[in-house]
Amino acid sequence: MSAVTQPMNPAKLVARQQLALQDADWVRWSLIAIAVSFIGLFICLPLGLVIVKALSKGVEAYWAALSEPDTLAAIRLTLLTALITVPLNTVFGVAAAWAITRFEFKGKSLLTTLIDLPFSVSPVISGLIFVLLFGAEGWFGDWLIAHDVKIIFAASGIILATVFITFPFVARQLIPLMQEMGSQEEEAALSLGASGWKTFCAVTLPNIKWALLYGVLLCNARAMGEFGAVSVVSGHIRGLTNTLPLHVEVNYNEYNIVGAFAGASILAGLAVVTLVLKTVLEWQQAKR
Amino acid sequence: MSRSSIMPGFRPTIGFTLIYLSLIVLIPLSTLVFQSFQLNWDDYVHIITNKRVLSSFRVSFSTALVAALIAGFFGFIVAWVLVRYSFFGKQFFHALIDFPFALPTAVAGIVLATIFQPSGFLGKLLIDTFGVQVAFKPLGIVMALIFISIPFVVRTVEPVLLEFETSMEEAASSLGATRWQVFSKVIFPNVLPALLTGFALAFARGVGEYGSVIFIAGNIPYVSEIVPLLIVTKLEQFDIEGATAIALTMLVISFVLLLLINLLQFWVRKRSGQL
Amino acid sequence: MLTHIFNARFIRHALYPLGLLALLLAFNVSAKEYTLLNVSYDVSRELYRDVNAAFADYWLKETGDKVTIQQSHDGSTKQAAAVIAGLEADVVTMNQQTDVDKLASKGLVSKDWRTRFPDNSAPYTSTTVFLVRKGNPKNIKDWDDLVKSDNVVILSNPKTSGNARYSYLAAWGYALRKLGSEEKAQEFVTQLFKHVPVLSTGGRAATNAFIQNNTGDVLLTFENEAFLIANDLGADKFDVVIPSTSIEADHPVAIIDPIVSKKGNEKVAEAYLNFLWTDAGQEIIAKHHYRPRNPEILARHADEFAKLELFSINDIIPEGWAAAQRIHFADGGLFDQIYKKE
Numbered sequence: 063m064s065a066v067t068q069p070m071n072p073a074k075l076v077a078r079q080q081l082a083l084q085d086a087d088w089v090r091w092s093l094i095a096i097a098v099s100f101i102g103l104f105i106c107l108p109l110g111l112v113i114v115k116a117l118s119k120g121v122e123a124y125w126a127a128l129s130e131p132d133t134l135a136a137i138r139l140t141l142l143t144a145l146i147t148v149p150l151n152t153v154f155g156v157a158a159a160w161a162i163t164r165f166e167f168k169g170k171s172l173l174t175t176l177i178d179l180p181f182s183v184s185p186v187i188s189g190l191i192f193v194l195l196f197g198a199e200g201w202f203g204d205w206l207i208a209h210d211v212k213i214i215f216a217a218s219g220i221i222l223a224t225v226f227i228t229f230p231f232v233a234r235q236l237i238p239l240m241q242e243m244g245s246q247e248e249e250a251a252l253s254l255g256a257s258g259w260k261t262f263c264a265v266t267l268p269n270i271k272w273a274l275l276y277g278v279l280l281c282n283a284r285a286m287g288e289f290g291a292v293s294v295v296s297g298h299i300r301g302l303t304n305t306l307p308l309h310v311e312v313n314y315n316e317y318n319i320v321g322a323f324a325g326a327s328i329l330a331g332l333a334v335v336t337l338v339l340k341t342v343l344e345w346q347q348a349k350r
Numbered sequence: 351m352s353r354s355s356i357m358p359g360f361r362p363t364i365g366f367t368l369i370y371l372s373l374i375v376l377i378p379l380s381t382l383v384f385q386s387f388q389l390n391w392d393d394y395v396h397i398i399t400n401k402r403v404l405s406s407f408r409v410s411f412s413t414a415l416v417a418a419l420i421a422g423f424f425g426f427i428v429a430w431v432l433v434r435y436s437f438f439g440k441q442f443f444h445a446l447i448d449f450p451f452a453l454p455t456a457v458a459g460i461v462l463a464t465i466f467q468p469s470g471f472l473g474k475l476l477i478d479t480f481g482v483q484v485a486f487k488p489l490g491i492v493m494a495l496i497f498i499s500i501p502f503v504v505r506t507v508e509p510v511l512l513e514f515e516t517s518m519e520e521a522a523s524s525l526g527a528t529r530w531q532v533f534s535k536v537i538f539p540n541v542l543p544a545l546l547t548g549f550a551l552a553f554a555r556g557v558g559e560y561g562s563v564i565f566i567a568g569n570i571p572y573v574s575e576i577v578p579l580l581i582v583t584k585l586e587q588f589d590i591e592g593a594t595a596i597a598l599t600m601l602v603i604s605f606v607l608l609l610l611i612n613l614l615q616f617w618v619r620k621r622s623g624q625l
Numbered sequence: 626m627l628t629h630i631f632n633a634r635f636i637r638h639a640l641y642p643l644g645l646l647a648l649l650l651a652f653n654v655s656a657k658e659y660t661l662l663n664v665s666y667d668v669s670r671e672l673y674r675d676v677n678a679a680f681a682d683y684w685l686k687e688t689g690d691k692v693t694i695q696q697s698h699d700g701s702t703k704q705a706a707a708v709i710a711g712l713e714a715d716v717v718t719m720n721q722q723t724d725v726d727k728l729a730s731k732g733l734v735s736k737d738w739r740t741r742f743p744d745n746s747a748p749y750t751s752t753t754v755f756l757v758r759k760g761n762p763k764n765i766k767d768w769d770d771l772v773k774s775d776n777v778v779i780l781s782n783p784k785t786s787g788n789a790r791y792s793y794l795a796a797w798g799y800a801l802r803k804l805g806s807e808e809k810a811q812e813f814v815t816q817l818f819k820h821v822p823v824l825s826t827g828g829r830a831a832t833n834a835f836i837q838n839n840t841g842d843v844l845l846t847f848e849n850e851a852f853l854i855a856n857d858l859g860a861d862k863f864d865v866v867i868p869s870t871s872i873e874a875d876h877p878v879a880i881i882d883p884i885v886s887k888k889g890n891e892k893v894a895e896a897y898l899n900f901l902w903t904d905a906g907q908e909i910i911a912k913h914h915y916r917p918r919n920p921e922i923l924a925r926h927a928d929e930f931a932k933l934e935l936f937s938i939n940d941i942i943p944e945g946w947a948a949a950q951r952i953h954f955a956d957g958g959l960f961d962q963i964y965k966k967e
């Protein structure tokens with residue numbers, strides 16, 4: 063990267079080559095400026111506001127808000143939801159990306175689009191469809207009541223809605239990348255006699271690991287932060303079916319500003335977890 | 351295709367994909383279709399062609415389009431800068447990208463309304479300097495949608511940029527291409543499919559977004575009323591058929607748009623010789 | 626096979642908390658421990674927090690049994706929809722009769738729910754008042770003042786918020802009774818909503834826009850809500866203004882019969898709602914600035930409840946709530962006509 067700062071090389075061709083590989087300083091700095099101000103405006107400012115409001119009554123009030131039993135119950139439910147949702151959708155994402163990018167078949171565009179579908183469904187509707195399925199007046203309503211199984215207004219409904227909402231994330235991260243990569247490397251490994259599974263672990267996985275990680279992180283962030291759909295199927299029973307985002311709204315509506323933004327700051331803290339996780343992975347990578 | 355014969359695992363992966371897709375997405379979504387079938391065609395047309403419904407469709411789709419374009423443009427720059435350059439605090443910015451996902455949409459709406467309302471930090475600045483009011487106007491919707499769609503664009507473009515082979519750039523530059531040519535002829539076409547995906551996702555998500563928008567939009571009929579709000583209003587009146595009719599229409603339009611973008615992507619890929 | 630794995634995982638993890646609850650419920654009869662779920666509207670949290678604690682003490686003293694009351698809060702109509710969809714509420718405490726009527730039409734509440742408790746099954750009432758900035762800088766005294774000059778009025782969307790439905794009908798009733806014709810009343814509310822820059826979807830969203838975001842000159846909301854804000858959240862920032870006349874908002878309660886008989890909670894649910902009419906219950910109600918039904922307790926708090934002329938919904942719309950819903954708030958109704966496309 064420092065090569066660009068030494069354009070004094072007399073050989074014209076080499077200089078030109080370096081120029082063509084590196085962006086000019088002014089381009090670099092103006093792009094950095096644009097990116098930083100964009101993130102600053104749309105992300106840092108809102109984040110700062112969350113933190114300021116969360117700490118507006120001091121650190122003690124912040125901790126008190128977080129250690130309230132209802133908050134802890136909400137955190138537990140949110141973690142449980144993510145713990146079930148993320149692995150399911152990760153396995154699905156890898157399988158779908160493999161099928162779509164490594165094989166030719168009819169209706170591939172259609173399948174890809176169907177996978178995207180949950181993104182285009184309004185959260186309001188994502189909740190509603192599960193009420194239409196499992197609600198007392200829904201398709202399976204009578205059966206569920208007769209067998210005394212509760213899906214909506216319980217943890218299972220919340221998890222289902224979250225799986226639906228976060229369904230495409232991992233697949234969506236992997237598909238463009240695996241398409242871009244092509245399958246030559248895998249074909250080489252296979253023709254050398256490696257098994258399919260081994261090829262996947264030794265060739266594909268190292269290549270897709272960042273995209274996979276992003277997918278998992280996005281999926282996780284969204285699973286923990288989802289509000290609209292979960293709100294419809296939760297029933298809002300305090301300490302029982304309120305996830306952290308719902309609890310944040312409850313607190314806000316009770317004029318408990320510190321409580322609300324303290325909860326929000328926990329969710330924002332996911333960003334920090336992201337950072338740590340990624341740095342650790344990079345570090346391990348470098349060590350190897 | 352020779353490679354399909356050597357590649358293993360088509361049956362299990364496609365099988366699992368289809369079963370899981372049906373269980374989690376298709377069967378639940380089919381309730382919308384069946385619920386809407388309880389209306390006859392005339393009722394359906396009547397609901398959909400209602401002036402207020404039509405104008406909310408216009409509001410939703412146009413704000414989502416503008417927001418996705420803006421997010422796509424800046425998101426690409428952000429991804430580029432984060433992958434290609436090193437600067438102070440890069441890791442910090444990098445970690446923040448997912449923040450809009452983690453923040454519950456209702457909180458996002460509240461926070462954005464606080465910032466952009468006429469007495470708010472940026473809202474005041476914008477009114478004083480440009481005479482532009484953001485909050486409670488369609489522009490407010492655009493702001494909220496940009497916020498929620500940043501991660502979609504950045505996180506889809508980033509891995510592709512990361513995995514991009516610099517050998518292709520080297521080859522092009524050794525053939526005498528200028529930096530701009532390298533970018534526009536080599537790098538950009540390869541990133542374009544991912545960028546399109548990010549754009550499509552941002553757009554699709556923007557059309558359906560509810561929680562963050564209602565706090566910053568004025569929700570005034572014909573001006574800043576979005577489709578999801580109309581659906582909620584119908585549900586408040588226990589008009590589930592009406593609500594699902596609108597929802598289904600919205601879903602079909604989004605689906606067609608996504609499909610078009612996906613087809614476009616395959617076309618781009620074919621043209622650039624990746625298939 | 627795959628679906629089998631999915632199910633096994635699912636049931637183990639997802640139904641675990643549910644299983645706990647089911648266990649609790651299954652054992653409660655022998656252990657004399659009751660769990661009630663009170664599904665309520667958005668702004669009643671503070672009230673029922675106190676009521677629940679008081680009732681639990683009362684019940685323990687009376688019967689020696691322990692009762693835990695769980696709360697669920699959201700928009701009144703949304704909550705009714707949730708109960709219909711299977712949210713297992715033992716009792717509902719709503720802010721509008723139509724929501725209970727909807728439950729009655731589905732057989733969840735008995736058709737004669739209005740006569741199962743005193744006062745049309747509404748243990749307290751409230752009314753729509755104004756909340757203004759400290760010192761009332763815009764000098765807003767009555768309904769007429771709202772539509773003057775550049776006053777910015779904050780209230781939520783009557784189509785999605787029960788609180789706003791009362792505000793809208795209060796304005797309508799004021800104009801109807803003062804000006805004498807429905808056309809004039811319609812003109813007045815049309816004028817009023819020209820002063821409303823944003824239609825929030827819920828009552829508390831409107832309140833938060835007013836108190837947190839400093840939007841607007843006057844907030845229309847329930848009396849209890851206005852006093853809660855003025856007393857507890859910003860005595861130095863807001864004043865409550867009582868208009869000359871307003872609507873009486875009764876907040877009905879009902880028992881969800883199929884659920885209480887399934888859980889064996891008939892007695893405790895009945896006692897819980899009846900507790901609202903006891904002196905202790907009515908005192909808590911008055912403390913939270915709702916108007917109690919008991920005349921003595923109301924008199925004791927007379928200085929807190931300003932005198933104003935209250936009209937009921939039937940005074941302005943003789944057929945009552947169902948008609949109000951149909952004429953005013955349904956799609957294409959009078960409220961929608963305010964926002965005609967130019």
